[in-house]
Amino acid sequence: MNTAFETSASFAQNRDAADVLNGFKSRFHFPQHEGKDTIYFCGNSLGLQARSVAGAMQQELEDWQNMAVEGYFRARNPWLYYQYNFSETLSAMMGCGEEEVTVMNTLTVNLHLILQSFYRPDKQRYRILMEAGAFPSDQYALETLVRLHGFNPDDAIIEVHPREGEKLLHTEDILAAIHQHRDSLAVVLMGGINYYTGQFYDMPVITAAAHEAGAYAGWDLAHVAGNIPLELHKWDVDFAVWCSYKYLNGGPGAAGGLYVHERFGNDPQFPRLGGWWGNDEKTRFKMEKGFIPRNGAAGWQISTAQVFNMVALKASLELFREAGTQRLREKSVQLTAYLEYLLGQTKLPFEVITPKDPQQRGAQLSLYFPQNGKAIQTRMMENGIICDYREPGVIRLAPAPLYCSYSDVFRFYEVLQTF
Structure with a gap:
């Protein structure tokens, strides 16, 4: 695994430019915060809506409208x-x-x-x-x-x-x-x-x-x-x-x-x-x-x-079929490692309790805060970082590779530096 990471916006941008899966990000809807896409690290709780869903739902509504029971056999x-x-x-x-x-x-x-x-x-x-x-x-x-x-x-x-x-x-x-x-x-x-x-x-x-x-x-x-x-x-x-x-x-x-x-x-x-x-x-x-x-x-x-x-x-x-399961896993390993690296550059009082070995984890990192974990998660949410909190003391971050980017992870790091 390549761990030659850097704490710079240009590094994240270059990684995104080289990422063959980066285009999938634009095919999802993101919640907004102050007119910008949020940093969405909550796919381990509820994934984002693909932009194609509305058209797909409309197709089934039209088939129900136009065919009724015959849709079981003649719908698209x-x-x-x-x-x-x-x-x-x-x-x-x-x-x-x-x-x-x-x-x-x-x-x-x-x-x-x-x-x-x-x-x-x-x-x-x-x-x-x-x-x-x-x-x-x-x-x-x-x-x-x-x-x-x-x-x-x-x-x-x-x-x-x-x-x-x-x-x-x-x-x-x-x-x-x-x-x-x-x-x-x-x-x-x-x-x-x-x-x-x-x-x-x-x-x-x-x-x-x-x-x-x-x-x-x-x-x-x-x-x-x-x-x-x-x-x-x-x-x-x-x-x-x-x-x-x-x-x-x-x-x-x-x-x-x-x-x-x-x-x-x-x-x-x-x-x-x-x-x-x-x-x-x-x-x-x-x-x-x-x-x-x-x-x-x-x-x-x-x-x-x-x-x-x-x-x-x-x-x-x-979209998963188009992206490829193995390519998504390879990106996930790198993206999660990059998140772990940047977290290591912060001064917040937490412990990453998720295994360090990428073969023993997926996209999620769990940060254990002995004190004030919920308050820190609330502050993240107020700054456009969507993540969740689980008792006792854990903030869960999950940069899903289908719609998260290296720049998302770096923006997250920049926000944390202001805490």
Whole structure:
């Protein structure tokens, strides 16, 4: 990685001029501050709107207006097959076959649905292992899931904590916990990236350890999708879920994603909750009893595709396909390293708690402030820097490479110098 960075506007401008992806910035809408685009470092919470979204939404509105129900078959993007618009790009991002991925519902709904298939506890194997401090939605989902099956969360959910005085997890501690509970583990479910620290976990190693212990391995990829390219099929991951409103720019509440390994997706006897849209299309309109699932992740679809809740994601993924997943990752590594370098030139009292190794992080850097973190984040917002704050004491900065530039990072540094 090139770390020959400089604290000058000309350096950032030259980097932008050499960046083959720099033109994508102009294809997004930015919130305004004093008549200028904000410095938007909040794509890990809600991505920006692509400029093509309005036209794409208008197309679906016109097709609904002009065709009504016939839009399922005759719309420019026929609604009957709308969810397949995402398969090619998402499968490339996730490193899996096109049939192993689909778009449906929302993240936590998908997590609940997929765990109906993969969490089938008995008196011996009933425990779920997760990282301590996981996003609250995952904590709530697992807590209520094990209660639904008659277990006490304090016993059935194993949380792996950082070591005393540390904020990051050691892979060997995760593996040790899996080994310790190997006889009672049913599922290992972790976030691919921890929302608070920005730590990217060693997914292939943890997945292999779960399998060795006789447990399923699943991942919440909310902070990974559109951020770090993966190899889910190669790593033998059993299932994964994610949202589309963060790095994927699908808009607030956008439809979520689901990955299921083909050994389960192509097994029609593998248990799942069925619905209209998961039934095989060859028999769907016979209107008969007897659920026959489609092959792949699509066999877990429940309801008709949420077309208007998928339009922005479709528009964004067209830009991802054009930019190229690997090129975006290469830029992200450099852009985040540049941000880290400039932060090191400031005098603010913080600690970067995200791993320094670029292979253990994505676009996010988490800054821990022992004091006044919220007040400092508020001051950033008042100066046109959009970022977020998470208790206790962390300001999260995420320069998403699809629409952030080196000049954005340098402007951020210039503003911080006035604090």
